[in-house]
Amino acid sequence: MDLDLRKLRYFVAVADRLHFGRAADELHIAQPVLSRQIRALEQDLGASLFTRDRHGVALTDAGRQLLADAGPLLASAHAVRRRVSMAARGSRRLMVGFRAGIPVIPAARAFEARHPDVVVDVQRIEWDDQAPMLLDGRIDVGYVRLPIDEAGLRVTPLYTEPRVAVLPAGHRLAGKEEVTEADLAGEPLVWHADPSTQPTRRPHPNAGYLVRGVDETLEHVAAGRGISFLARSATVFYSHPEVIYMPIPDLAPDQVCLAVAASRTSPVVDDFFTAAQATAEITAECGNYEMWQLGSDAVSKHG
Amino acid sequence: MDLDLRKLRYFVAVADRLHFGRAADELHIAQPVLSRQIRALEQDLGASLFTRDRHGVALTDAGRQLLADAGPLLASAHAVRRRVSMAARGSRRLMVGFRAGIPVIPAARAFEARHPDVVVDVQRIEWDDQAPMLLDGRIDVGYVRLPIDEAGLRVTPLYTEPRVAVLPAGHRLAGKEEVTEADLAGEPLVWHADPSTQPTRRPHPNAGYLVRGVDETLEHVAAGRGISFLARSATVFYSHPEVIYMPIPDLAPDQVCLAVAASRTSPVVDDFFTAAQATAEITAECGNYEMWQLGSDAVSKHG
DNA sequence: CCGTGGTGATACCCTGAAGGCATCACCGGA
């Protein structure tokens, strides 16, 4: 009748490894048990999920379908459990995630005016975290940057902001007002986990260091390992003496969105959503006022 | 460890009725069993879900939170099971739901050009069905009309279309070119399940008949029980000898959106989504060409 | 004041599913 989430979790383990023994080991159960559970799941669903023949274990069509669906479902279940725990310990607390450079304060103020009893908690998130943290409930709502995997999320665009190029201080273009994409055509890129720092090209996968977060990016750029791109607002909050920022107007702007787990239905979250949309312009401004007036003078400030 | 969906279903039954005995009856289990399952769930979650005191059963904060989350989660689980069954029986089949008056053919054609192996199945849906059918997987993607409960869905606007007033043939305004909202201020409304037919006012809940679907609406309007409003495209597909349609330009237009269950992540569905967005203008046109040219001449045609 | 009906909780039993261990059947490679 009801899907058994334990069996589903077992299934995912087997599907990931295509190997019953190792999956059982990972799950800390005996292999025969796992074999039986999978068979039971297949019987319950009325569909065979794996083909077990001489050449090992492989997924069937139904198995592929189930694997695609199982992850989000298990994440939702996990999120439910987490939220109930929160509600039980009476913590009227809204966890808001935000990507570097996006100020949450305006929306939080507007929201707390309507919900004085709810504490707004903020937490920095990185690109590779933004979707999972929403899905499993570690954050209730997130200020994210595209691209993002929208599966299981409700994503609403808020505003865009221009990108800037991140160059080492001694770069050959350091004195210019602004640069174009063409100017930087031959430059190596710092390989960042976040694709938004590589808006038009991807470095070779084995090209070099994989970095995560703005601070590390700056460090690598300063070390001359490559250049990168950032949303302009991030430059307000991060600087590095050996790094300069430079407008690059012909690059497509960065899209900031608001996202919640789609399975999430709560008036509190909706109200924050509304507050965030109402204060979107103010939020966008915050990234503006420093850098925009300085323009390329930022070079002298940071350089 | 894993949430038990059976217990969750039991919990919803109790939470809906706030009565263990009747919930147990509904679930076809004995009341003591239900008591124990709920206690087990509470222990599993580490939170009490109900307060049971002299004045009966009531939800705690944690219980309210769980009730809000349980429905979507159970629906997702159901949808997963359904999709696996589909995949198992090898049916490369995409179920597309659509509200009255929205032609699916253009998008289906564009989609089938890219996916010759997938059969596009279409199914009419009503307002009160549109969200549940997406959530539990009876349809994979839906052409819906606002308002819709977006919880658990990904909703993307496609286009808008003007509304028309639906009047009985002998109505005092029957000869006019068009009407305004003010002209109809005093008129009773046919109480339709779909709020989009009552864009600005709601009839009194006990005012009269509750109807569902365009055909019934026309019947009731013809019988003089009230007037109604429809998206213009619906008038292309439905007519009634005793009913006339009349443009009402000052009414906010009807918003047609594309929706999928947010937990759904599938390239096939994504491709249909793309196809539908690409053909949105054509789709909008289909509702246009007959009524728009006729204008108020539709009176003479249908009247 | 005391029954009485209705509520959810508890006690006790039985069945079946989930876990473990030992073992089998099968296959590819030395």
Place this chain on the structure above:
DNA sequence: TCCGGTGATGCCTTCAGGGTATCACCACGG
């Protein structure tokens, strides 16, 4: 041919889920 490694089976134990009977509690009417 044997052997290592795979998943499947058989058999046992434990415990969760189901049932019935009953208790404890409370509101209410006589």
